[in-house]
Amino acid sequence: MELFSRACQVIPGGIYGHTTPALVAPTASPYYASHARGCRYWDVDGNDYIDFMCAYGPVVLGYLHPEVEEAAARQRRSGNCFNHPSALMVELAERLIELIDFADWAVFAKNGSDVMTWSVRVAREHTGRPKVFMVDGAYHGIGSWCTPEDAGLTVEDRAHTHKFRWNDREGLKELFSRHGESCAALVLTPFHHPLFGDSQMLDPAFVDAVHAQCEHYGAMLILDDIRAGFRLDVHGSHRPFGLRPDIACYCKALGNGYEISAAVGRHELKLAASEVYFTGSFFGSSVAMAAAMATLNIIERDEVPARLAATGEAFCRGLVTLAEQYGLEVKLSGPPAMPFMTFANESNFHRSQQFVETALAAGVFLHPHHNWFISNAHEDADVAQALQRVRPAFASVKELFDC
Amino acid sequence: MELFSRACQVIPGGIYGHTTPALVAPTASPYYASHARGCRYWDVDGNDYIDFMCAYGPVVLGYLHPEVEEAAARQRRSGNCFNHPSALMVELAERLIELIDFADWAVFAKNGSDVMTWSVRVAREHTGRPKVFMVDGAYHGIGSWCTPEDAGLTVEDRAHTHKFRWNDREGLKELFSRHGESCAALVLTPFHHPLFGDSQMLDPAFVDAVHAQCEHYGAMLILDDIRAGFRLDVHGSHRPFGLRPDIACYCKALGNGYEISAAVGRHELKLAASEVYFTGSFFGSSVAMAAAMATLNIIERDEVPARLAATGEAFCRGLVTLAEQYGLEVKLSGPPAMPFMTFANESNFHRSQQFVETALAAGVFLHPHHNWFISNAHEDADVAQALQRVRPAFASVKELFDC
Numbered sequence: 001m002e003l004f005s006r007a008c009q010v011i012p013g014g015i016y017g018h019t020t021p022a023l024v025a026p027t028a029s030p031y032y033a034s035h036a037r038g039c040r041y042w043d044v045d046g047n048d049y050i051d052f053m054c055a056y057g058p059v060v061l062g063y064l065h066p067e068v069e070e071a072a073a074r075q076r077r078s079g080n081c082f083n084h085p086s087a088l089m090v091e092l093a094e095r096l097i098e099l100i101d102f103a104d105w106a107v108f109a110k111n112g113s114d115v116m117t118w119s120v121r122v123a124r125e126h127t128g129r130p131k132v133f134m135v136d137g138a139y140h141g142i143g144s145w146c147t148p149e150d151a152g153l154t155v156e157d158r159a160h161t162h163k164f165r166w167n168d169r170e171g172l173k174e175l176f177s178r179h180g181e182s183c184a185a186l187v188l189t190p191f192h193h194p195l196f197g198d199s200q201m202l203d204p205a206f207v208d209a210v211h212a213q214c215e216h217y218g219a220m221l222i223l224d225d226i227r228a229g230f231r232l233d234v235h236g237s238h239r240p241f242g243l244r245p246d247i248a249c250y251c252k253a254l255g256n257g258y259e260i261s262a263a264v265g266r267h268e269l270k271l272a273a274s275e276v277y278f279t280g281s282f283f284g285s286s287v288a289m290a291a292a293m294a295t296l297n298i299i300e301r302d303e304v305p306a307r308l309a310a311t312g313e314a315f316c317r318g319l320v321t322l323a324e325q326y327g328l329e330v331k332l333s334g335p336p337a338m339p340f341m342t343f344a345n346e347s348n349f350h351r352s353q354q355f356v357e358t359a360l361a362a363g364v365f366l367h368p369h370h371n372w373f374i375s376n377a378h379e380d381a382d383v384a385q386a387l388q389r390v391r392p393a394f395a396s397v398k399e400l401f402d403c
Numbered sequence: 404m405e406l407f408s409r410a411c412q413v414i415p416g417g418i419y420g421h422t423t424p425a426l427v428a429p430t431a432s433p434y435y436a437s438h439a440r441g442c443r444y445w446d447v448d449g450n451d452y453i454d455f456m457c458a459y460g461p462v463v464l465g466y467l468h469p470e471v472e473e474a475a476a477r478q479r480r481s482g483n484c485f486n487h488p489s490a491l492m493v494e495l496a497e498r499l500i501e502l503i504d505f506a507d508w509a510v511f512a513k514n515g516s517d518v519m520t521w522s523v524r525v526a527r528e529h530t531g532r533p534k535v536f537m538v539d540g541a542y543h544g545i546g547s548w549c550t551p552e553d554a555g556l557t558v559e560d561r562a563h564t565h566k567f568r569w570n571d572r573e574g575l576k577e578l579f580s581r582h583g584e585s586c587a588a589l590v591l592t593p594f595h596h597p598l599f600g601d602s603q604m605l606d607p608a609f610v611d612a613v614h615a616q617c618e619h620y621g622a623m624l625i626l627d628d629i630r631a632g633f634r635l636d637v638h639g640s641h642r643p644f645g646l647r648p649d650i651a652c653y654c655k656a657l658g659n660g661y662e663i664s665a666a667v668g669r670h671e672l673k674l675a676a677s678e679v680y681f682t683g684s685f686f687g688s689s690v691a692m693a694a695a696m697a698t699l700n701i702i703e704r705d706e707v708p709a710r711l712a713a714t715g716e717a718f719c720r721g722l723v724t725l726a727e728q729y730g731l732e733v734k735l736s737g738p739p740a741m742p743f744m745t746f747a748n749e750s751n752f753h754r755s756q757q758f759v760e761t762a763l764a765a766g767v768f769l770h771p772h773h774n775w776f777i778s779n780a781h782e783d784a785d786v787a788q789a790l791q792r793v794r795p796a797f798a799s800v801k802e803l804f805d806c
Contacts, residue, residue: 003493010496012508012673017682019487032493033485033689044490055484058684063482079466081458081660082436083768084422087447090406090435093413105415110513110662111683117547121555130557142521142680144547152524152679154533156559226684252684257484259513259662259685270415276555277545279420280514281461281629281655282662286436365486 003044004031018056024367028357036063038377041365049365050386052315054373057227057252060308061298062377068256071294075287085284092289095296096264100236102245103264105273109283112226112251113141115263116187118278119247120145122265123185123220126272131179133172133186133219136163137194140187140224166192166200169209180217185247186210187222190237191334193371196349198342199334202241211244220269223248226261230254231308231337231373234300253299258291304376305337311383312336312374318387326394340371343397351397358393366390406447407434421459427770431760439466441780444768452768453789455718457776460630460655463711464701465780471659474697478690488687495692498699499667503639505648506667508676512686515629515654516544518666519590521681522650523548525668526588526623529675534582536575536589536622539566540597543590543627569595570606575616583620588650589613590625593640594737596774599752601745602737605644614647623672626651629664633657634711634740634776637703656702661694707779708740714786715739715777721790729797743774746800754800761796769793 004021008014015021021029030043039062041051054060061068075088093106109115120132120143132145140146144157162179164171176183188210192200214221223245228237230253238245246269251261259282265273298304316332316339323330329344343351352368359366364386366372407424411417418424424432433446442465444454457463464471478491496509512518523535523546535548543549547560565582567574579586591613595603617624626648631640633656641648649672654664662685668676701707719735719742726733732747746754755771762769767789769775 003490007493007496010493010500010508011510012677015488015492016510016677017680017686019682019687021487030487033482033487033489035481036485037482041486043487051486053486055486056684058484069479076472078438079436079440079660081461081662082439083444083454083456083458084424084433084436084446085418086436087406089418090410090413093410097413105413107414107419110685111517113683114514114516118545118555121547124557125555130559142682144520144524147680149678149680152521152528152675154527154563156533156562159559160557257482257688259484259688259691272555274415274419275552277420277550277552279422279545280516281459282513283420284422285660285662288662 001031023369025353025357025360028360038062039375039382047363049360049363050382050389051365052372052374052386053365053367054375055257057373058255058257059375060231060253060304061256061295062375063257065256067298068291068294072258072287072291075290080287081282081285086286088286088289088293089284092293095293096262099234099296100248100264101239102266103248104267105270106262106264107273107278108289109261109278110259110280111141112249112261113143114280115249115251115261116141116224116226117143117145118276119222119249119263120185120187121276122247122269122272123222125276126269127184127218127220129182129184130160131162131183132160133162133164133175133183135166135188135192137197138189138192167203167206169206172209172213176213176217180213180219183217183219185220185222186214187224188243189224190228190232190241190243193227193334193338193340196369198331199340199371204242207242220246222246225249226251228338230296230299231305232335233305234296254295255288255291256295258288260288260292302376307376308337308374309335311378312339314380315339315374315383315386318383322387322391322394326398328394328398334371337374338371351401354400355393355397358396359390362389362392364389404434426772428756428760428763431763441465442778442785450766452763452766453785453792454768455775455777455789456768456770457778458660460776461658461660462778463634463656463707464659464698465778466660468659468701470701471694471697475661475690475694478693483690484685484688489689491689491692491696492687495696498696499665502637502699503651503667504642505669506651507670508673509665509667510676510681511692512664512681513662513683514544515652515664516546517683518652518654518664519544519627519629520546520548521679522625522652522666523588523590524679525650525672525675526625528679529672530587530621530623532585532587533563534565534586535563536565536567536578536586538569538591538595540600541592541595569603570609572609572612575612579616579620583616583622586620586622588623588625589617590627591646592627593631593635593644593646596630596737596741596743599772601734602743602774607645610645623649625649628652629654631741633699633702634708635738636708637699657698658691658694659698661691663691663695705779710779711740711777712738714781715742717783718742718777718786718789721786725790725794725797729801731797731801737774740777741774754804757803758796758800761799762793765792765795767792
C-alpha cells in the first residue's frame with residue numbers, strides 16, 4: 001500500500017489496465033510483484049501464492065522456465081534489437097506455418113492489440129470493405145474499433161464495428177443480412193471469456209453458421225487466439241473447435257512471458273498483408289523470438305496442452321468436490337486449461353469475491369471475474385496444496401452467505 | 404539473400420516496416436542481423452559496419468552496454484512479467500517526473516505507437532473534442548489517425564486528422580481558425596525529420612505561434628519525443644527548443660534497446676489519463692523498466708547528450724570537409740546527435756543512394772532517406788575510421804555524377 005500510495009502520485013490510477021488490484025479484490029489482492037518461479041508468485045510483502053493467473057496468460061510453462069531462459073540468454077549475447085531482423089524471424093515464421101495448418105505467412109509485433117488491429121486492416125484492404133463484426137462483451141485489445149471503454153474515442157472510431165451475441169445464430173444472420181455486403185471481417189475468440197461471466201464454448205451449429213455467413217458474403221474470419229493460443233492445442237485453438245480462420249492472432253503464451261505477438265494468415269491475404277504498413281521499434285527484436293522458438297518446441301515436445309487439460313481437470317474436480325463438502329454449488333466453465341469458477345445462482349459475484357479474498361489470504365492466486373490459467377509448472381502436488389489452501393475460502397462463503 | 408528468399412515465402416514482403424532493406428539500398432544493404440556490440444554491427448554474411456543507425460534509434464549507449472545489461476539481468480533473476488507491476492514501475496515513473504520539468508505523471512507501454520495513440524485519446528477525453536492537428540509528412544506511428552499509408556484504413560479513420568506544414572505560422576493560424584474550437588491536440592516532434600527530406604529545426608516564432616494558438620483554443624500540445632527523446636537532453640527534447648507540452652511520448656532510447664515506451668503529462672490531464680483504458684500483456688514487464696532506469700542514470704551521469712552532440716559535430720564537420728576535397732557540396736541537417744546528409748542541388752536522392760551503397764560496402768552503415776543516430780559508444784577513433792571508410796563513397800558520387 002505504501003508503494004501504491006507513491007504510485008497514485010505519479011501514475012494515473014496508480015496501477016492501470018488489466019493488472020489493477022481493484023479488479024481482483026481491492027483489500028486482499030497483492031498490488032506489486034516481487035518475484036516468481038514455476039507456478040509460485042511472491043508479492044512485495046513476502047506473501048507467496050500458488051499462481052493460477054500466470055501473469056494473465058503469458059506464463060504457460062511456468063515462470064523462468066530454464067530452457068526458455070537459456071534460449072533467450074543465448075540470443076541476448078548477440079543482441080536484441082538491430083537495424084534488421086535476425087534469422088530467427090524467418091525461422092519463427094516457418095515454425096508457425098509448420099504448426100498452424102491454414103497459415104501461409106506470419107508477422108510479429110509486441111502486443112496482442114498490435115496484431116488484432118493490423119489484421120482488421122488487412123481484411124479491410126483485402127476485401128475493400130470497412131465493417132467488422134465482433135461478439136458483444138469480447139475483448140480484442142485497445143484498438144479504437146474494439147477497446148472496451150468509450151473514454152477518449154470519437155463517434156467515427158466505432159462507425160464500422162457491429163456486435164452480435166455469442167452462439168446467437170439468428171442474430172448473426174440478421175447482422176449479415178443488414179451489413180454483410182460491407183463486412184470485411186468477423187472477429188471471434190475460440191471460446192467466449194467475458195469479464196464477469198461464465199466462459200462459454202462454441203456451439204457447433206454456430207460454427208457452421210459463422211463459416212456459412214462468412215463464405216456467402218466473402219467476409220474474412222479473424223481468430224483472436226491471443227488468450228488461448230498454444231494452451232489448448234499447439235496447432236492453434238481453431239483446431240479443437242473446428243474453426244477455419246483466414247487470419248489468427250497470438251500473443252500471451254507464445255514467448256512464455258517474453259514480449260512478442262504474431263499474426264498468421266492464408267495465402268490469399270498475403271498481398272494485402274504486405275500493403276498494410278506495420279512497424280514498431282521492437283517488432284524485430286530477436287530475444288523474444290528465441291524465447292518463442294523454445295516455448296513452441298517445449299509445448300510440442302512435452303504435449304503441454306494435454307498436460308494443462310489434465311491438471312486443470314483435476315483442479316476443477318477438486319473444487320467441485322470441496323464445494324460440495326461445504327454444501328455449496330459451483331460452476332466451472334471454459335476449457336480446463338483455462339477454467340473459471342462461479343457460484344451457482346448468483347449474479348453479483350459477492351460469493352466469488354469473498355472466495356477469492358480468502359483464497360488470496362491463504363496463498364492461492366485466483367480471480368473472481370476473469371478466467372484462470374493453468375501452467376505446465378503446476379504439478380499434482382501444487383494442485384493438491386492449492387485445494388487444501390482454499391478450504392477456508394469455501395468455509396467463509398458458506399458462513400457469510402449460508403447459501 | 405538466401406534468408407530473404409525463404410522469408411518471402413512465409414512473411415508478407417519478406418521484411419516489413421522501417422527495417423526494410425529496400426528503403427536503404429536494395430542491392431547493397433544488409434538484410435539480416437547477426438550481432439552487434441558498442442557502435443559495431445555485423446550482418447549474417449560476416450560484414451561489419453560502424454553503425455550510424457543504432458537500430459533506428461533505440462541504441463543510445465551502444466549495443467549491449469554492460470551496465471544496462473547488468474541491470475536487466477539482475478531484474479530478470481526475479482522475473483519479467485507478473486500478475487502485477489513491480490516496484491520498478493513506481494520508481495521509473497518517479498524518475499521520469501524528476502527529470503522532465505512539466506511532467507506530473509507517467510505511464511508505460513511497449514511501442515511508440517501505443518503511447519502516441521493513447522495520448523491523443525487522453526487529449527480527446529480531457530477536452531471533449533475530436534480533432535488532431537499534425538505536421539504534414541511527420542511520422543507518429545501506426546495509429547489509424549496518423550499511419551503514413553492508406554492501405555486498410557476507412558475514411559472515418561482520418562475524419563479528425565488535419566495537417567499543417569512545419570514552421571508555417573500562417574497555415575497553422577488558418578487551420579486553428581477553421582477547426583480550433585474542436586481541436587483536442589496539436590502533435591509535434593521537437594524537430595522535423597521527414598523521410599526523403601532534410602531535417603528542419605523549429606523556428607522560434609513558430610513555437611510562439613504553436614503555444615499561442617493552443618492556449619487560445621484550449622488545445623493540448625502533445626510532443627512526440629519518441630525518436631529524439633533523451634538524445635538531445637536528458638530532461639526531454641522540449642527543453643532545448645522552448646516547447647511547453649502537455650503530454651510527451653518517449654520510446655526508442657529509453658531502454659537502450661529493451662522494449663519500453665512511456666507517456667508523461669501535466670497534472671490537469673491526470674483524470675482523463677486514468678479514464679482512457681490502456682493495457683497490454685507486457686506493459687508492466689519489469690526487465691525493460693530496469694534497463695530504462697539504468698539507461699537514464701547513465702545518460703544523466705555521463706552527460707550523454709553533450710557527448711552525442713560533440714561526436715555528431717565532429718562527424719558532420721568531417722563529412723563536409725571530405726565532400727569539399729572531392730569537389731562535392733553536402734548539406735548536414737538536424738541536431739548533430741541525429742544528423743542527416745543530402746547532396747546539394749538534388750532532389751531525387753540518386754547521389755545519396757550511390758553514397759550510401761558505397762559506404763555500406765566500405766563498412767559504414769548510413770541511410771540515404773532517414774536521419775542517422777549517434778550513440779555514446781561512438782568514440783573519436785570510430786568517427787575517424789568511418790570518415791576514412793566513406794572516402795570511396797564520395798569518390799564514386801563524384802565519378803558517377805561529376806557534379
